[in-house]
Amino acid sequence: MSKRIIVDYTNCMDTTLKLNGISKKKLSDLGSALQQAQKEVNHKKQAGQLGFMELPYKTSEAKDIMKLATRLKGKYDNFVVLGIGGSALGNICLQNSINHLYYNLLPKNKRRGFPRIFVLDNVDADMVKGLMDVIDVKKTLFNVITKSGTTSETMSQYFIFRKELEKRLGQKYRRNIIATTDIDKGYLRELADKERYTTLVVPKNVGGRFSVLSPVGLLSAAFGGIDIEQLLAGARYMDSLCQTNNMSKNPAMIYAALQYLMYKQGKTISVMMPYAQHLKEFADWYAQLWAESLGKAVNNKGKRVNVGPTPVKTLGATDQHSQVQLYMEGPFDKVVTILSVEKLAATLTIPSYNTHFLGGQTMNKLLLTEEKATTMALAQNNRPNLTITLPEINEFNLGQMIYLFELATAYMGELLEINTFDQPGVELGKILTYALMGRPGFEKKRKEIEKQLRKKGKFIV
Amino acid sequence: MSKRIIVDYTNCMDTTLKLNGISKKKLSDLGSALQQAQKEVNHKKQAGQLGFMELPYKTSEAKDIMKLATRLKGKYDNFVVLGIGGSALGNICLQNSINHLYYNLLPKNKRRGFPRIFVLDNVDADMVKGLMDVIDVKKTLFNVITKSGTTSETMSQYFIFRKELEKRLGQKYRRNIIATTDIDKGYLRELADKERYTTLVVPKNVGGRFSVLSPVGLLSAAFGGIDIEQLLAGARYMDSLCQTNNMSKNPAMIYAALQYLMYKQGKTISVMMPYAQHLKEFADWYAQLWAESLGKAVNNKGKRVNVGPTPVKTLGATDQHSQVQLYMEGPFDKVVTILSVEKLAATLTIPSYNTHFLGGQTMNKLLLTEEKATTMALAQNNRPNLTITLPEINEFNLGQMIYLFELATAYMGELLEINTFDQPGVELGKILTYALMGRPGFEKKRKEIEKQLRKKGKFIV
Numbered sequence: 001m002s003k004r005i006i007v008d009y010t011n012c013m014d015t016t017l018k019l020n021g022i023s024k025k026k027l028s029d030l031g032s033a034l035q036q037a038q039k040e041v042n043h044k045k046q047a048g049q050l051g052f053m054e055l056p057y058k059t060s061e062a063k064d065i066m067k068l069a070t071r072l073k074g075k076y077d078n079f080v081v082l083g084i085g086g087s088a089l090g091n092i093c094l095q096n097s098i099n100h101l102y103y104n105l106l107p108k109n110k111r112r113g114f115p116r117i118f119v120l121d122n123v124d125a126d127m128v129k130g131l132m133d134v135i136d137v138k139k140t141l142f143n144v145i146t147k148s149g150t151t152s153e154t155m156s157q158y159f160i161f162r163k164e165l166e167k168r169l170g171q172k173y174r175r176n177i178i179a180t181t182d183i184d185k186g187y188l189r190e191l192a193d194k195e196r197y198t199t200l201v202v203p204k205n206v207g208g209r210f211s212v213l214s215p216v217g218l219l220s221a222a223f224g225g226i227d228i229e230q231l232l233a234g235a236r237y238m239d240s241l242c243q244t245n246n247m248s249k250n251p252a253m254i255y256a257a258l259q260y261l262m263y264k265q266g267k268t269i270s271v272m273m274p275y276a277q278h279l280k281e282f283a284d285w286y287a288q289l290w291a292e293s294l295g296k297a298v299n300n301k302g303k304r305v306n307v308g309p310t311p312v313k314t315l316g317a318t319d320q321h322s323q324v325q326l327y328m329e330g331p332f333d334k335v336v337t338i339l340s341v342e343k344l345a346a347t348l349t350i351p352s353y354n355t356h357f358l359g360g361q362t363m364n365k366l367l368l369t370e371e372k373a374t375t376m377a378l379a380q381n382n383r384p385n386l387t388i389t390l391p392e393i394n395e396f397n398l399g400q401m402i403y404l405f406e407l408a409t410a411y412m413g414e415l416l417e418i419n420t421f422d423q424p425g426v427e428l429g430k431i432l433t434y435a436l437m438g439r440p441g442f443e444k445k446r447k448e449i450e451k452q453l454r455k456k457g458k459f460i461v
Numbered sequence: 462m463s464k465r466i467i468v469d470y471t472n473c474m475d476t477t478l479k480l481n482g483i484s485k486k487k488l489s490d491l492g493s494a495l496q497q498a499q500k501e502v503n504h505k506k507q508a509g510q511l512g513f514m515e516l517p518y519k520t521s522e523a524k525d526i527m528k529l530a531t532r533l534k535g536k537y538d539n540f541v542v543l544g545i546g547g548s549a550l551g552n553i554c555l556q557n558s559i560n561h562l563y564y565n566l567l568p569k570n571k572r573r574g575f576p577r578i579f580v581l582d583n584v585d586a587d588m589v590k591g592l593m594d595v596i597d598v599k600k601t602l603f604n605v606i607t608k609s610g611t612t613s614e615t616m617s618q619y620f621i622f623r624k625e626l627e628k629r630l631g632q633k634y635r636r637n638i639i640a641t642t643d644i645d646k647g648y649l650r651e652l653a654d655k656e657r658y659t660t661l662v663v664p665k666n667v668g669g670r671f672s673v674l675s676p677v678g679l680l681s682a683a684f685g686g687i688d689i690e691q692l693l694a695g696a697r698y699m700d701s702l703c704q705t706n707n708m709s710k711n712p713a714m715i716y717a718a719l720q721y722l723m724y725k726q727g728k729t730i731s732v733m734m735p736y737a738q739h740l741k742e743f744a745d746w747y748a749q750l751w752a753e754s755l756g757k758a759v760n761n762k763g764k765r766v767n768v769g770p771t772p773v774k775t776l777g778a779t780d781q782h783s784q785v786q787l788y789m790e791g792p793f794d795k796v797v798t799i800l801s802v803e804k805l806a807a808t809l810t811i812p813s814y815n816t817h818f819l820g821g822q823t824m825n826k827l828l829l830t831e832e833k834a835t836t837m838a839l840a841q842n843n844r845p846n847l848t849i850t851l852p853e854i855n856e857f858n859l860g861q862m863i864y865l866f867e868l869a870t871a872y873m874g875e876l877l878e879i880n881t882f883d884q885p886g887v888e889l890g891k892i893l894t895y896a897l898m899g900r901p902g903f904e905k906k907r908k909e910i911e912k913q914l915r916k917k918g919k920f921i922v
Contacts, residue, residue, distance in 0.1 A: 006921060006922070007921065007922040008919065008920065008921050009920045009921075009922075010918070010919050010920045010921070012920075013920055015918055015920075084778070084779060084782050085779070085781075085782020085783050086782065088779075089783065100591055100594065101587060101588050101591040101592075102591050102592065102594065102595045104566060105565060105566070105595040106594065106595060110594070121779050122738050122776070122778060122779045122828075123778055123824050123827050123828050123831070124737060124738040124739075124805065124824075124828060125805050125806075125807040125808055125809040125823070125824045125825050125828075126562060126737070126738060126739060126805045126806050126807050127562050127738040128807075128809055128824065129806075129807035129809060130561055130562040130563050130807075131562075131563065133561065133563065133567065133571070134563045134566040134567060152819060152827060152831075153778055153782075153827075153831075155817070155819060156811045156819050156824055156827055159811050159812050159814050159817070159819065159820065160809060160811060160812065160824070162812070162814070163812040208782070209783075248922065249922060250922070251922045254922045268792060268794065269730070269771055276585060276587070277583050277585040277587060277588040278585075278587060287783065287784065288782075288783035288784070291783065291784050291786065291787040291791075292783060292784070292786040292787065294787075295786050295787025295788075295789075295790055295791035296786075296790050296791070297789075297790035297791075306790065306791060306792050306793065307791065307792065308787050308790070308791035308792060310730055310771075310773065310787065310791070310792075310794070310795075312771065312773055315583070317545070317583060317584055317614055318545060318546070318549075318582050318583045320546075320887060320890060321545045321546020321547065321614075321669070321749075321887070322546050322550065322670075322748065322749035322752065322753060323748065323749070323752050323753070324886065324887055324890065325752065325753040325756050325884045325885075325886040325887050326752040326753065326755075326756025326769050326771065326886075327756075327886075328756075328758075328886035328887065328889070328890075329756055329757050329758035329767065329769070329885070329886035330752075330756035330757070330758075330767060330768065330769035330771070331729065331767050331768065331769060331771075332767065333729065333771070334771075344585065344586050344587045345586075345587050345590075346586040346587045346589075346590035346591075347586055348586040348589055348590060348621060350617045350620050350621060351620050351621065351623070351624040353620050353623070356616070356620070357895075357898060357899055357900040357901060358613060358616060358617050358620065358898065359620065361898065361899075362586070363584050363585075363586045363589065363617055363621070364586050365898070366584050366613060366614075366617055366894075366898065367583075367584050367585060367586075369894055369897045369898055370584070370613075370614075370890070370894050372893075372897065373890045373891075373893035373894040373897060374890050376893055376910070377889040377890040377893055380889065381886075381889070423786045424786075424790070425785065425786040425787075425788075425789030425790035425842075426781060426782070426785055426786050426789065428789070428838040428841065428842070429781060429785065429789075429831070429834045429835050429838040430834075432833075432834035432837055432838055433827075433830055433831050433834040434818075436830045436833065436834060437818060437819065437822065437826070437827065437830055438818055438822075439818040440818060449837070457471070457476055458469065458471050459469065459470045459471045459473075459474055459476075460467060460468065460469050460470075460471070461467070461468040461470075461709065461710060461711070461712045461715045
């Protein structure tokens, strides 16, 4: 069994597809642009702008986090992440990928003494109240994560649980909170220092959606018993594979190249379809990374481009019975990335029953066969698809996967000539929220909005 | 508080949007086509082809299912659905919408004595084995659901659990299985009759993705303590609202009209974004309904059209920090449907902390404000969006929602002039799976595939 993940893009090429395939020439013609992209990315890294590329090498920080988790694990029944977006999706992905699929339902001994893990990534009162029904806050460690310290969703959750903890534990409540935020700036940093919480640091040069291998993602992982040092080792291994400027040997380059060429020929929807329940949330993590990094109004020259592929998260074999009809017969606007796992942890044999053809075969073979059948059928219908295969699901391979897609995103951003690392499009919504919620300094905006709302005619059924 | 759900499409119209809006004229010009679509749908209903339109009126069947669940509920700790696609998504949606968001973690008394509910919708050995770790199969009722009785995924799960049950319970194992299938046809029907299981019937004229209000969806709902009679009552109420042929008063017609006009002007991606954790899985249910019904290669005249909007499921406020950057700034290829809930079950006040502006306000207000801010910001960026508001989340309103979208799908299919109710595109994948798994009768196909696989050059990194 290879320790390397493999990218097979045979079903993207015109040697397989009669229509919509890419020629070898077209791909190799993109080589110099990709080498340029790699140079740009490395240049930004040298300039200290791309913190995500440094994270795999912060091994002593990972050791410290492991120690912290080991020391505290027996003291809490639950570990709750208060965070949203980049402060939640990586955490969810790591738990789902590595831990038991019904982890929170296992008794404590089956969790090797580690606490149950919850990620509270919405400001829905039914959800927050619901969580309170199933945890004892006294026995719960809350990890509040926001780099800026101003995220309304996270801070509102924090205020609610802080009060609950204080009510029950008095001044000892501090022990139940760990804050992950900027090293010296922002509201949460001030507050955490004043109230003397244990804190972890989000590096200044790491954005939310690239932060899973920073303390943002690593702390909850460590509390879930995940080997975070192996995660980083896998990311370093992928980094070493991606040093080459030979596109045909560089997994991140080839992924970016294929997605770019497909986008340019109208495949504007990038479907990710893992054939493994353990990778379901990986697709969700990817959806943020891809959408928020690459969906941009203007390019680096200030020209309006309104560019960006739309990621769609889906799941095999499940969504063969939901989305695949559309992928086979609908518009030719998609490229499908299949995530395949050679060997799951469990093996299950389907018992024989009379002469049913499934009897005696493994469920594992059925899943892999369905995957193979789907990729073949897509190809026969001239639907481009590629398969990324993990030998098995473990921390090392997941680290490889994370780093592969982060780097591919950075390359893709260079090809599209946009800023991969900002998110100006969400500012307006924040400003409107502040105005409507009465944040000081937004009074004028509020009056504007109210006037506007009064004016507008309504169309309602 | 109105008992009716409200569709507000102000932000789709050119009176609000400077670009990409629909004019009143364009909308009203579609009126006659929609009336024709309604006639066609009613005609098919009269001909007995559209069973989903009859389901809301099968009240005595619902009563029988309620009785069955009430009689058996104390006997089992767990209720497990073995099903995939249309036999799973509706079940998941109903549980997620109505029941506690951490339902399976609640102690039994907080579940009013009802069993925990699991829906096993994949053939992943880690998942199936994982489920075995957290349930005692002796105390578990399995509901195996497949209309045709040939679904490989479902039957393989069934064979595995049947064997487990037999091992532990001997011949009594029958009591732990309920089969939901065709009334007189198919492998599961034969088997169930032979083995004398309790059975429920999937009506012949109801397809998987339209089956949530049939025994397919109702049995697990009843075992989860959901008031299925109110579900049907809500669906009947929506049916009554949709009797009018006046588009501007018919919620299903207006939804289909807007989606159709948006699709025709290049908004080929239909995003559904509920602002409520309880409606997260509703978006997943919708994604199947919309994709599988409307993604078709040929139209009713046999012409190749490769048509179909791509549904994308997302979640507010969570995905403001993931997808909204793309929706605000990316290509103008989307129409966003916001699902809004006026009043959640819980209310949570954010405690005051120093002078933080969130202090003293409710989390409920924050969520509704973020939703409002998102729709306004989308509109200001000329991104069409509409909002469907439920007064609150309960069975009656969920029944309305389900029926609204089912009927809108049927209308949309008529506008696109395609067959809404078949799924020919998944056949090829099934045939390839059968061939590769060695199902008798597919030997020739297998040889073909093997030859093909040998021939093909590989592109691999």
